[in-house]
Amino acid sequence: xxxxxxxxxxxxxxxxxxxxxxxxxxxxxxxxxxxxxxxxxxxxxxxxxxxxxxxxxxxxxxxxxxxxxxxxxxxxxxxxxxxxxxxxxxxxxxxxxxxxxxxxxxxxxxxxxxx
Numbered sequence: 001x002x003x004x005x006x007x008x009x010x011x012x013x014x015x016x017x018x019x020x021x022x023x024x025x026x027x028x029x030x031x032x033x034x035x036x037x038x039x040x041x042x043x044x045x046x047x048x049x050x051x052x053x054x055x056x057x058x059x060x061x062x063x064x065x066x067x068x069x070x071x072x073x074x075x076x077x078x079x080x081x082x083x084x085x086x087x088x089x090x091x092x093x094x095x096x097x098x099x100x101x102x103x104x105x106x107x108x109x110x111x112x113x114x115x
Contacts (some may be wrong), residue, residue, distance in 0.1 A: 002060040052095030
């Protein structure tokens with residue numbers, strides 16, 4: 001079974017409130033929760049972004065709420081610098097919303113001509 005109802009109730013939301021917040025029809029939320037309807041990519045993207053969890057967690061195929069990304073240090077062969085590796089290590093535990101804020105800040109710095 002999927003974790004949509006668990007996520008929704010953790011935030012103390014009704015199905016209708018969740019539907020309004022993520023832009024998915026109330027009847028679709030109901031059908032997704034009960035398994036009467038499969039998730040499509042749009043549903044997963046909206047719900048993952050809202051709850052800050054992985055698609056797999058929503059689908060119930062993983063107990064990990066966030067995707068675990070393992071970075072190996074490839075600085076020895078010159079493909080990535082040490083500062084880039086440090087950046088990757090620092091952002092790996094951020095949720096989707098926080099990661100988008102990091103991207104926005106990077107875009108802001110680039111627009112100022114920072115290097």
